[in-house]
Amino acid sequence: MAEEEKSIFFPDDSHKLWSFGDTRTYQRLSSNSSGFLRQLFIVNIVFWAAFLIYFVLTASQPFAVQPLLLAVLLLPSIFLSLYVLVALRSAERKRLKLRASGFIIYAPLSQDVFNEHCIDFDQVRSLRLALHKRHFLPEEECLIIERRDGRSLVIPFEEVLTDIRRSDFMARLSAYRPGLLDLSEAPALPGEGGPSFTELWLHDFATQGTRESLGLLPAGGSLKEGSYTVDGIIGGGGQGNAYLAEGPNGTVVLKEYVLPVYRGTRLFEDLSARFFAEAKLLSALDHRAIVKLLDHFVEDSRGYLVLEFVEGPSLKELVEKEGAQPLSTVISVGKDLSAALLYLHGRFPAVVHRDLSPDNVILREDGSACIVDFNVARELERDSRTAVVGKQAYMPPEQFRGKPCPQSDLYALGATLYFLAVGQDPPPLTNLSPFEDAAEARSKDPGFAEFDEIVRGLTRLNLEKRIRSADLVYEKLSRLALKRRES
Numbered sequence: 001m002a003e004e005e006k007s008i009f010f011p012d013d014s015h016k017l018w019s020f021g022d023t024r025t026y027q028r029l030s031s032n033s034s035g036f037l038r039q040l041f042i043v044n045i046v047f048w049a050a051f052l053i054y055f056v057l058t059a060s061q062p063f064a065v066q067p068l069l070l071a072v073l074l075l076p077s078i079f080l081s082l083y084v085l086v087a088l089r090s091a092e093r094k095r096l097k098l099r100a101s102g103f104i105i106y107a108p109l110s111q112d113v114f115n116e117h118c119i120d121f122d123q124v125r126s127l128r129l130a131l132h133k134r135h136f137l138p139e140e141e142c143l144i145i146e147r148r149d150g151r152s153l154v155i156p157f158e159e160v161l162t163d164i165r166r167s168d169f170m171a172r173l174s175a176y177r178p179g180l181l182d183l184s185e186a187p188a189l190p191g192e193g194g195p196s197f198t199e200l201w202l203h204d205f206a207t208q209g210t211r212e213s214l215g216l217l218p219a220g221g222s223l224k225e226g227s228y229t230v231d232g233i234i235g236g237g238g239q240g241n242a243y244l245a246e247g248p249n250g251t252v253v254l255k256e257y258v259l260p261v262y263r264g265t266r267l268f269e270d271l272s273a274r275f276f277a278e279a280k281l282l283s284a285l286d287h288r289a290i291v292k293l294l295d296h297f298v299e300d301s302r303g304y305l306v307l308e309f310v311e312g313p314s315l316k317e318l319v320e321k322e323g324a325q326p327l328s329t330v331i332s333v334g335k336d337l338s339a340a341l342l343y344l345h346g347r348f349p350a351v352v353h354r355d356l357s358p359d360n361v362i363l364r365e366d367g368s369a370c371i372v373d374f375n376v377a378r379e380l381e382r383d384s385r386t387a388v389v390g391k392q393a394y395m396p397p398e399q400f401r402g403k404p405c406p407q408s409d410l411y412a413l414g415a416t417l418y419f420l421a422v423g424q425d426p427p428p429l430t431n432l433s434p435f436e437d438a439a440e441a442r443s444k445d446p447g448f449a450e451f452d453e454i455v456r457g458l459t460r461l462n463l464e465k466r467i468r469s470a471d472l473v474y475e476k477l478s479r480l481a482l483k484r485r486e487s
Contacts (some may be wrong), residue, residue, distance in 0.1 A: 130185035289340035315358035324423030412460025
């Protein structure tokens with residue numbers, strides 16, 4: 001596994017102290033702990049204090065402590081205290097990251113110092129899940145990694161599942177290195193259901209070795225044993241295409257992910273993870289203003305999400321065809337989108353869309369708005385930095401810095417409403433004012449000044465001054481809509 005300077009677990013909250021072989025040692029930057037060496041010193045002080053108290057109470061001549069005796073005890077006491085510290089830390093929770101090339105294992109040495117062990121799959125002689133008894137702890141289910149160099153590592157499986165579900169761990173491992181995990185000694189789990197859809201499609205990825213069809217799917221072609229018939233392509237890119245198709249219950253959209261034929265590559269890992277993330281996220285969402293996931297399957301080394309077909313133009317297409325929209329339409333879209341964001345941000349953990357823009361919102365025939373693309377949406381993790389994604393004109397400063405938050409989506413909402421009201425993309429990184437840029441619209445509608453205030457509040461560059469939550473946006477827009485109806 002290639003050496004990486006940054007920590008896998010805390011990339012922006014640590015710096016590397018040293019590395020030896022396949023182990024890297026880091027120190028947390030934000031920790032307020034006293035440090036490993038100081039703890040070692042404290043253990044020694046406690047040991048020597050206890051020893052002297054015992055010696056004074058038991059010796060016939062308390063102060064006649066023999067120097068030789070002290071010298072003999074000094075070295076063992078240091079090694080004993082070091083062993084105690086390491087033993088205590090080894091009982092603390094470990095974590096494990098699974099990658100296409102192997103494992104990264106987090107092992108704390110103290111509250112501020114930790115190791116990351118990198119183990120390539122090629123270095124693993126056997127990997128099994130079995131009941132195991134560690135030290136004085138009760139027997140528990142453990143992941144046992146036996147290396148080709150004779151060393152072994154035992155991790156409670158409960159700790160492995162800190163960052164990933166059990167079924168997803170099994171599925172990804174099966175995809176990255178089929179047949180490596182031995183489950184013959186694994187304890188039975190009462191009440192556990194069948195494999196998740198993630199397990200099924202990752203297993204299918206793992207068993208693929210060739211791709212029969214190259215290029216676009218032809219019109220009239222069928223997928224999933226005839227369940228879906230392709231009508232034609234409606235969009236595409238370098239990593240897959242979107243097709244209109246007929247399914248068992250009517251017209252659907254097939255969103256395609258083209259996976260590399262060969263397993264174990266970084267590209268395979270990245271693309272399969274993106275497919276997995278979007279499928280998992282959409283399967284958990286249920287809101288009228290969010291496109292629904294209807295099905296999912298893998299065929300010919302391609303993953304497919306079967307999505308609800310939302311008929312109507314995107315906001316981008318609508319403005320390109322008709323120009324700036326009436327304020328009533330803008331307010332209605334804003335209420336739908338703020339309601340959707342309130343739903344996403346209210347989940348635990350909160351879901352941040354990161355790419356809300358006119359391209360990704362469709363206006364249904366009844367005039368309601370629907371968000372249709374969740375390709376880069378993610379569940380918010382504390383103190384995590386992400387890749388910079390999104391469209392520049394719709395991204396706030398913190399998202400450019402790789403630190404998106406729910407308020408980042410609110411900035412994108414304000415920029416999208418600006419686009420609808422003014423009829424053009426907003427300038428990037430700007431506290432937007434449609435009132436200043438849409439003279440014709442403001443002269444025709446007395447409510448435009450209040451709408452302008454809402455957009456200004458949504459697009460403040462300073463997070464502290466930006467509107468804080470989607471429910472406040474919905475409330476402001478609803479109040480404005482009511483005023484307009486009553487006037």
